[in-house]
Amino acid sequence: MTDDSDVGEHILEVLEPLLRSCTSLVVSERTNLNHRGGGLRVTYEVMLNPGATTVHVDQEVTVERADAPRRRPSRPALPRAGRTLDP
Template identity: 60%
Template sequence: MVQLRVMTDDHGEGEEVLALLEPLLQACTALVVSEPTELHHRGGGLRVVYTVLPAPNATTVRVQVERDDPPAGPARGAGRRTPVRAPRRQALPPGS
């Protein structure tokens, strides 16, 4: 059984992603997609699972999607600090 899971601690962001993802899954004729199952999470957030199977006699279709990013303007980037990334761990020496 193949499952697709949408999991996030930000419920609102998860709902936004599902609003974009669900129509794509339902429109795909090469897949049979189950109804979504919402799992409960103690800390809130969102957990949704779909069971996905190839459709009988499905043919592979190439799909190309292009990003449509909003233009970066003064309100988007000015005055904001670049997020600080955690330093990467160094690999252990051989034989450790």
């Protein structure tokens, strides 16, 4: 998942409760994988809960990284080249 095990653990602190809170999924315990040079690699077995047919999300969530590059503001499109409607 990442070469920085501290970052990986922080991600898992957010991800694991989300996975486990979904009643439509059955989530195994995590398995740590060996990775040359350190870091963190994990796997989960995730299956659909018997009888589950749909998953409903009640809230939209937006996540932005604090270290993400700034977005350039969009500008209006240029007018199309070509014929004009004036005679």
